[in-house]
Each structure stands twice: as structure tokens, then as C-alpha cells.
Amino acid sequence: MADHQLSKTFPVKPKLKPKPRTQKQTPESKYWSSFKTQQIPNVISSITSLAFSPNPPFPFAAAHSASLTLFSSQTFSPTATISSFSDVVSSASFRCDGLLLAAADLSGLVQVFDVKTRTPLRKLRSHTRPARFVKYPIADKLHLISGGDDALVKYWDVAGETVISEMPGHKDYVRCGDCSPVSSEMFATGSYDHTVKLWDVRVTDLRRLAIEVNHGSPVEDVIFLPSGGLIATAGGNSVKIWDLIGGGKMMCSMESHNKTVTSLCVGMMAKDTGEASRQYRILSAGLDGYMKVFDYSKMKVTHSMRFPAPLMSVAFSPDCATRVIGTSNGIIYAGRRKSKESKEEERRELGGFSSLGATEDEPRRRALKPSYFRYFQRGQGEKPSERDYLVTRTKGVKLAEHDKLLKKFRHKQALVSVLRCKNPANVVAVMEELVSRKKLLKCVENLDLEELGALLAFLHKYSTVPAYSALLIGLTKKVVEMRAEDIGASDELKSHVRNLKRSVEEEIRIQQSLQEIQGIISPLLRLAGRR
Template identity: 55%
Template sequence: MDGPGTFVPISARLHPKKTLKSSPESKFWSSFKTTFLTYNLPITSINFCPEPPHDFVVTSSATLFTFDGITFTPKSTIRKFSDVAYSGTFRPDGKLLAAGGESGNVQIFNPKGDPLRRLVGHVHPVHYVSYPHNDKLHILSGGDDGLVKWWDVASETEITTLSGHRDYIRCGSPSPASEHLWATGSYDDMVRLWDLRNTSPVMELGHGKPVEAAVFLPSGGFLATAGGNVVKIWDVIGGGKLVHTMESHNKTVTSLCVGKALVPGESEQSRLLSVSIDGYLKVFDYMSFKVVHTAKFPASLLSVGMSPSSSCRVAGSSNGRFFIGKRKGHKVEPKKDGPDELMLPIEGVGEENGKWAPTKPWHRGYFQRGQTEKHSEGDLVVNQPKRVRVPQHDKLLRKFHHKEAFVSALNSNNPEVVVPVMEELVARKAMVRSVMNLDLEELELLMKFLDKYVTLPRYAGLLMRFAERVLQLRGEDIEGSEELTYHVLRLKGMVSEEIQIQRSLLEIQGIISPILRMAGR
């Protein structure tokens, strides 16, 4: 209990806050710790190798960058394109890379970047290139000429040309259920499904917007497509029936991929990831048709990929940044090659589970126990007391400088600070005197605050009465100043608008109430 003469700092009025329930799955997606790298040019494509350690390739301008799937460090840089490269992708075994280009050619490389094959046939840029799931000898490409081509890589020959799209082809996906079935999406608003044994599409799906991305879901029976700000799920086995439409993005969805949620105590669940130029990444549970996680990034996103092991999630942006999310707690085996390093256990982790942290000779932990190690049972732990920071208005109130405390609170432009100070001054019977002692600049600061927050429902009851009292006390000063008169006119307009809104709400309530009573019968 406070003794005589003890000053108690004022505290903001507490209001109920909406609590968000955190599910085990949301904790899983939130466990990805994100870092970023910058290459200054848009990241148009991200593709993970299906085979461990799941390296990934990033396509940016005329360059392909490959990264280690464990350490996420650069492995190779491929600059063999004379123009813009598109859709860098790994062969299923990870031993070859392929990419399209602005020139219309498809090039094949080894992981070190040595060119091996060049597939010539498209007359316009090739934006989509992909290997089948289990075929190492063939590749599919789609270009701005509206043609889909099926290639024999070894002989550099074109096996089949599929025509049917009437605009640029920008995406596609091989079916995991059939080695012959492919889907391609185009700017003609259509998604077409092809059986490579025929030259005509076996199914056509009208997305309604230029199609930016298409991906088969793991079962092979459903297909997800993205165009505009809409993602649609189609039942392919059921004849192309539209199952669900997701409109959770505000702007164009640019890329889709499938990832896995590894939730402790639950079975592995597949999820659909989407990114948009609104900067958001959405994780979609397509079985229950709901968004289970949302992440905001500080740039427009053009591409997304997730490793098959669910250890890494990468999103590429329009300003050249790509954001690498590494899952916390994911086990990373130390490299066996190279010089031995002193290995110290991480806090709370012992030798029995094999998780160790390398400590370099220039680290303090190399010579003495680090701050992360837990103290022993007999150790004396000295905790440094935290310094309590007293706000400036509390310091002034302690000295009974009431007007100065009020002005200090107004400078914060925060109603959660200003309103408690006002209530304290009212309790001290110093509010009127503080308002009367304000000079014209300080009075204008007060009027700006009232302009902004007088109709805020949480504080309107107090601020409305306070504004009326200020006009009574300082009316002559306000009439003699154009700036203060302007703020009064704004204040009047805001109050009138709020009154009109309240009347409209009452009218709506009067219309709805009889309907609700009739529905209750």
C-alpha cells in the first residue's frame, strides 16, 4: 500500500481486447523465422528439388541462383541467358536444371551451370517450363505464342505441339495421378487439361480472369488455379466442377504452391500456399475451405515455394528481395566435411538428441560458459532490476505543473495518454485552469486533438462535453484566430456527420427489428 506522499503514476483506461485463439497449426506456420536476401531485380520463380537435401533455384532477371537446402547458402549462379530467364526448375532427381527465356528457347544445365541442351521451337518468350514427376527424359514448355510443347531432352527434338490457348501461357502443372495429364493456364482466362497422347484438350476450365498460377493438389483429383484476386479449387475427376472460390487476397494472386503442415500429435496435412502483389502470403486448408495462416511481407510478392521436408518456405518479391523462412527447431545436421569445430550443446538440448551449436574461437562461449546455459542448482543468480521509465507527463504531475503535463500529453497525440491525464486533472480540479492558461499554439494543438478523436466511440462521451466547455472558456480567442476557427468548423462538421450516422443506424434498426420479431415467431 502506498504511504503518505507517495505519487502513483496515472494509467490508461483498460478496454477489453479481442483475443485470438492460437491453434497448433498456426503455431507451426508462425515458427518459421524469416530472413531475406536482395538481388535488386524481381524474383519471378522459386522451385525446390524433390530429392534431399531439397536445394532450391531462384529465377531473377537473366540469372538462376541455386541454394543449399540445409544451410540456405548460395551454391551456384547461372548467367547463361542473353535475355530474361523464366521458370527455373529441377529435374526430379535434382541432377539437371531447365529454364525458359525471352528468346523462346528452353535451356538445360547441370547444377554447376554448364549448358547441356538447347530446345528451339517457340517463337515467343517461354514463361513455363517443367519436368514430369517421374520422367527424367522429357520436359513440357508453354510460351507466349499460346503453344504447349512436349520435348525429348536427349535428342533436343519436339515430340508434340498442343494448340488451343488464345493468349500467353504463364503457368502449368503435371498431374501426380497420371504421367500423361497436364494442366496449363493462360491469359485467355482459361485452364486447359491435356492428355499428351492427344493433341486436343480433354477439359477446359473458365477461371474468369487471366490465369497466373495453376497447381494440382497431392491427390491429383483437384486442381487449384489463381487469377485476379481469386483462387479456385476444381474437381478434375468430377468433370471440372468448381468446388470452392477463395477471395482472401486484395490484389492479383501471382503464385501457388503446395506445402505440408507438420503439427505435433496430428497426421501430416497438405496445404495450399498463395502469394499476391498485396504482400500477403495465405495458407489455405482446402479440405475445410478456410485460411489457417496469414503472413504480411513488406513488398509485392511474385513467387512462393516450400520444401518437401517442410523445413523451408521462400517467397520472392517484385523489388528483388526473397524471404527465406526457416522452421525453428528443425534439425540441421552439421557438415561432415571440412575442419572440426568445437561443439557446445544448445540451451536445454543434450548430446543424446544430437543437436549441437558450433562455437567459434572468437566467441565468448569458446572460453567461458555462455549466457544461454542454465544455471546450476547451487549457483547464486543476481538479477539486475529493471529501470522503470516514468513518462514526462507523470513527472510534471508529480511537481503539480498541471498545464505543462496536459500539453505534454497532447504532444503524444494518443488518446490513451491524453484522456487519463484529463481525468486526473478533473479529479484535482485543475482542468479549467489548465485550459485557460494555454497559449494560442497550445490551444491549436488541443483543437487538432479534438478534431481527430472527438467522435471516437470509446472517448466520445468525455470529449464531446470537454469540447463544448473549451468553446465556452476560450470563445473570444478562437474567434480572433483563423486557424482556430478552421478547427472549430471541422469539429462542427464531424459532429454533424456523426449525428447523421447515428440517425441512419436508428432507421436501420427500426426496419430490421420487426423482421427479427417475425423471424422469431
């Protein structure tokens, strides 16, 4: 019975060989990888700003040089270009109804355009230095927020082209801002003075801020998260999340970028992913060429993509179907994700070759019958869906020569065979198997002089290797004791033993040197720990 059980333990596998780690792709990575990226060329200069229209079919505007180009989110082809700027366009923002588009440029001018006719309806002049950002408040068609290098934040009456309120709280360039998703009167601005300030235009004394937080480095972008109680700030190589309801307490800091983070936006997982509730993510773009997806509910980065140029801006469409990224070399990387509904519509538009989906102009495929050979081949080209359970065929086990010999209980031949293969992991695995069978010393006793020389050569080479020394050092001692007479009668075997002795002595010297070094370092480490 014992021999029968032993015969089922093959093939012999090395225990000391580490298993390679296989990185499985998570559902989150699959979702963000499903956006098939394509390049939008012919945009010469850096893409400083990207903004989506809030209304279908969700076109987006790209600011580059002294122009503002509108693109279709379905075909990614340019639909219109606005060139009535005297300097580089720094920011763009759609109104809540998608009919008007505001843009700021480095001359300090803020303009409002009709999206359909592309004519400038208002020109807002008040900034004395370059204007860096402009935003329409949520559900507000009459006002604008802007900020610039004059360290001022302005609240505009668009119809009257006048400044209603001017907020002078920052001490350096105001480079970014965002409006609250729950209130049209509240907004946040970020500056190169390292601070982010929360403003409320209903407060009469605007010098008294609602909340101020210090990011710790020049702030490049700030966004409100969908709840309205959290904001995310980007500056240096970090993205930080702050709790406004808790008085501006920092909740977490993400420092996965290697260079400056230039832009942030909020993305939402599509409904067809099977999630029970809305899953919001923060998308960050940096000068290191990486776009990161940050799950702020779990405080971890869930996906990362590398692009061949520094990234300047990122935006995500309201329908969760389009993601665009602007680079410093004038290329827009646009990606669109096909939903299950759009794939089904596309399949219906293309038509099928089955008898049920064929049209009058398409040839009908003959119905499958058991008399057709194709009947028995049906379904073999189909790919499994996510919920399918795959029944895989068991692969036949290929046994090596030493495994076959072990299976036949020819222990000595198995040891000699594996020694010829010169694979130390397999040799040690066979030796461990022979130890478990209590046959290793019996095999050593029955080796002839040539086979004994091969064993001594192996022990000389690998007995001092840390991975194998636990077994081989003890075996070496037993081999020398058991075969002392044979070793003394053969010059070749004596040579193997002398080489083995030198290796062991050298290993002992190395261990003694390491112990001396440890004795010197240990008191220093203890002193350092006390300080």
C-alpha cells in the same frame, strides 16, 4: 445470513462495459510463424520463379533477370550462378533426380543444364514468342512441358531436342502449367484467355481436351494438389480449387488477397507437429505483399503474413523445413524451421554445462546438494512446455473506496464516494448493487443538499445516454418526487433540474425526428423488397 452472502460479492464491476476480445494464437499459426525469416539480398531484379530440388539437401533455384542462381537451403548462401541466357529467365524446374535443371527465358529458348557443372546440355528452340513456363513431368527424365506467349503448349523429347506434340488450344498467352503428381502423361496449363486446360499426351487428337475450366480472370498460376484429382488456380485476387474427377467442378473460391495472386505452391505440415496424418496447405503470394496459407480441407485461410514488397513467387521444400518467397524488388525472404531433432543435435554439438553432458575440455558443474543455496533455486528459470499445467498464484483483489464501503454496508457513503470518482460505469454498477440490496431509495432520501446536487448533476449528464438510460430515467423521476421540497428551496438544485429537463426534452425531439425518418424509409424498403 443474507448480509454475509452480500459481503462476498465484491468488487462491484460495471455490467455495461464490453469485454475486450483476445485473439489466441492457433497451433497452425505457431507452426507457420516458426519459420524464422531472413532476407537474401544482392539479387537486383524481380524474382520470377523459385524451384526446389527434389533430393536432399534440397537446394533451390531463383530466376532473376538473365540469370539463374542456386542457393543452399540450410545456409541460404548462393552456391552457383548460371548466366548463359540472352533474355530474362521466366521459369525453372528440376528433374525428378535433381541432376538436371530446365529453364525458359523470354527469347523463347528452353535450356537444360547439368546442376553440378552448370553447362547447357540441350537447347530447345521452337517457341516464336517468350517462353513463360517449363516443367519436368513426375518420374520422367526424358520429356519436358513448356508454354509461351505464342499461345502454344509443347511436349518435348529432350534427348532429340524435338517437339513430340504441339497443343494449340489456348487463345491467349500461356503463362503457367503444372504436371500431375500421379501420371507422367497428364498436365494442366493456364492462360490469359481465363481458361485452364487439362492435357493427356496419350490422346492422338490433342484438340480434344480432357477437361477445361474457366477461372474468370487471366490465370497467373496453376498447381496440382497431392491427390492428383484436384487443381488450384490463381488469377485476379482469387484462388480457386477444381475437382477434376468430378468433371471440373469448382469446389471453393478464396478471395482474401487485395491484388493479383501471382504464385501458388503446396506445403505440408511437418511430422513433428503431432498431426496423425499429412496436412497439406496451399501457399499463395500476391502483389498486395501477403502470403496466405489456405487449408483447403476446411475451406479457410489459417495464416497470413505481410511483406514490404509485392510478391512474385513462392516455393516450399519437400522436407517441410524451408519456405522461400521472391519479391518484385529482388529480395528473397527465406525462412527455415528447426525440427525437434535438429534442435537436439545442435544442443549436443554445443555441449552442456551439466555433469552428464560435459566434455573433458569443459568445466564440470558441481552436483546439487541440499547444503547449497542453488539447490533450492533449481528449475525457477525453466519455461513450461506445452503439456505442463501451470499453477498460478491467486492475485489479491484491490478494492476501490466504494467497494470497501459497500463491504461494510455503508451504503450512502459508497454512493457519495463513487459519484466523486466521475466514472459513469462504476456509478451505475454501484446503483445496481444498491437496487439489488433495496437500499438505493433510502440512500437518496438521506443525502444532504450538496450530495443531492452531485447526484442531480450526474443524472443531467448521463440519464439520456442509451447505455445507462434504462436505470437512470426511472431513478431521476423518483429523486424529483422524493426531494421536491428540498429542490424547491434551493436555487442551485432548481438549476440542476432545469438543465435535466432541457436534456430530456432534447432527447424526445431527437427520438421524434428518428421516428419520422423511419416512417419515410420503411415504405421504400418494402417496395424495394418486393422488386
